[in-house]
Amino acid sequence: MEGVGRDFVLVPLAVLLFVGAHAQSDRHKADERVVRITASRFEYNPPRIELKKGEPVTLELISLDRVHGFNIPDLGLRADVLPEQSVRVKFTPDKAGTYTFLCDIFCGDGHGEMSGTLVVKE
Amino acid sequence: MSLNRRDFIKLATVGGAVFSSGLAGMHAFAKTGKQDAFYFVQLSDTHWGFDNRKFNADPQGTLPKAVALVNELDPQPDFVVFTGDLTHTTDDAQLRRKRMAEFQEIAGKLKTGNVRFMPGEHDASLDGGVAYKEFFGDLNYTFDHKGIHFIALDNVSDPRARLGDSQLAWLKEDLRQRDANAPIVVLTHRPLFDLAPQWGWATQDGSKAMALLMPYSNVTVFYGHIHQEHHHNTGHISHHSAKSLIFPLPAPGSVDKKHKIAWDAEQPYRGLGVRSIQADMPGAAFELSETSL
Numbered sequence: 001m002e003g004v005g006r007d008f009v010l011v012p013l014a015v016l017l018f019v020g021a022h023a024q025s026d027r028h029k030a031d032e033r034v035v036r037i038t039a040s041r042f043e044y045n046p047p048r049i050e051l052k053k054g055e056p057v058t059l060e061l062i063s064l065d066r067v068h069g070f071n072i073p074d075l076g077l078r079a080d081v082l083p084e085q086s087v088r089v090k091f092t093p094d095k096a097g098t099y100t101f102l103c104d105i106f107c108g109d110g111h112g113e114m115s116g117t118l119v120v121k122e
Numbered sequence: 123m124s125l126n127r128r129d130f131i132k133l134a135t136v137g138g139a140v141f142s143s144g145l146a147g148m149h150a151f152a153k154t155g156k157q158d159a160f161y162f163v164q165l166s167d168t169h170w171g172f173d174n175r176k177f178n179a180d181p182q183g184t185l186p187k188a189v190a191l192v193n194e195l196d197p198q199p200d201f202v203v204f205t206g207d208l209t210h211t212t213d214d215a216q217l218r219r220k221r222m223a224e225f226q227e228i229a230g231k232l233k234t235g236n237v238r239f240m241p242g243e244h245d246a247s248l249d250g251g252v253a254y255k256e257f258f259g260d261l262n263y264t265f266d267h268k269g270i271h272f273i274a275l276d277n278v279s280d281p282r283a284r285l286g287d288s289q290l291a292w293l294k295e296d297l298r299q300r301d302a303n304a305p306i307v308v309l310t311h312r313p314l315f316d317l318a319p320q321w322g323w324a325t326q327d328g329s330k331a332m333a334l335l336m337p338y339s340n341v342t343v344f345y346g347h348i349h350q351e352h353h354h355n356t357g358h359i360s361h362h363s364a365k366s367l368i369f370p371l372p373a374p375g376s377v378d379k380k381h382k383i384a385w386d387a388e389q390p391y392r393g394l395g396v397r398s399i400q401a402d403m404p405g406a407a408f409e410l411s412e413t414s415l
């Protein structure tokens with residue numbers, strides 16, 4: 001019965017936090033940064049993206065030819081990048097550093113070198 | 123403090139394998155005279171069809187050179203295994219088959235009649251392994267040799283670098299039939315552990331295969347893909363990647379952006395080589411020997 005008591009406290013708290021985050025992101029929607037990235041065999045454009053630590057960002061990705069992957073292993077983010085429809089990756093970088101993103105769906109001859117750099121500044 | 127060879131072997135054996143280098147090491151193999159002792163050869167990443175002279179000035183000569191080197195070994199290895207990227211990828215289905223046929227013809231010149239093939243992403247990712255199967259058969263399979271159980275895993279025909287649930291179930295079923303201390307060798311193209319995920323040097327669900335293998339006390343993994351020799355342990359399981367036979371790649375994570383290493387006319391074939399693996403007795407450590415081209 002102890003466990004049930006704990007659950008009652010935790011659930012409402014989690015809901016409050018979630019709603020709070022949601023309201024805040026709505027308020028800031030106008031000035032939230034969107035970075036558009038195209039993927040094509042065998043490159044991303046732009047190949048280098050600079051972000052600011054703590055600043056929410058949306059990466060909007062679309063492919064110019066076939067399906068590609070977009071994977072930032074060190075941040076645990078990934079998406080399929082399709083030709084017909086753009087995909088959005090929303091996140092707030094919380095650690096400064098240089099991260100590699102790469103295509104993780106084999107796409108041909110230059111696949112092994114299809115990557116780019118994401119720089120998060122303080 | 124300096125180590126002599128015996129100390130070195132003792133230390134290295136802790137990692138599940140011992141190392142030596144050069145042809146001398148290979149020739150010494152047969153002379154151990156123990157029952158059931160044998161050796162096999164691992165060749166990898168031949169990328170037949172690759173033609174960029176900046177990275178390999180002898181793209182049509184490198185594979186035949188390796189075949190000739192192996193054919194000179196006396197005694198001959200029990201078998202040779204190619205751990206993937208037999209051919210360089212192409213969008214042209216017909217050209218892919220032409221490359222596979224040419225590769226097959228050259229590999230057919232190996233004196234040991236016993237040659238095992240495995241796919242790499244260059245062979246199998248663009249068509250799900252269809253052409254590969256026409257030429258070389260199953261993408262994943264097992265065989266037994268002198269008391270050792272070999273398991274070839276396919277982490278390339280899915281372009282997302284996954285083994286997939288059905289192959290994992292197949293692996294689980296195969297392992298279920300083994301003793302906990304049975305000698306097992308896993309052959310695969312990509313590393314089954316996260317070597318450098320930012321360079322694609324990983325298998326998406328490789329940790330699931332490792333979890334299935336963990337209860338077995340005597341497992342060794344040989345793989346390719348990273349175009350260089352590398353040794354790593356996951357608990358008691360050791361992983362050994364082999365050199366390529368087309369161009370080398372930099373050490374994992376050592377440069378900002380992964381790139382092929384250029385051909386050096388002063389040191390042709392540098393970084394390319396052949397591995398032989400001596401199995402003294404089932405259950406004992408393997409002895410690896412690397413020979414440069």
Ligand SMILES: [Cu+2]
Nearest residue numbers: 207242243347
């Ligand atoms: Cu590969």
Ligand SMILES: [Fe+2]
Nearest residue numbers: 167207242347
């Ligand atoms: Fe390769």
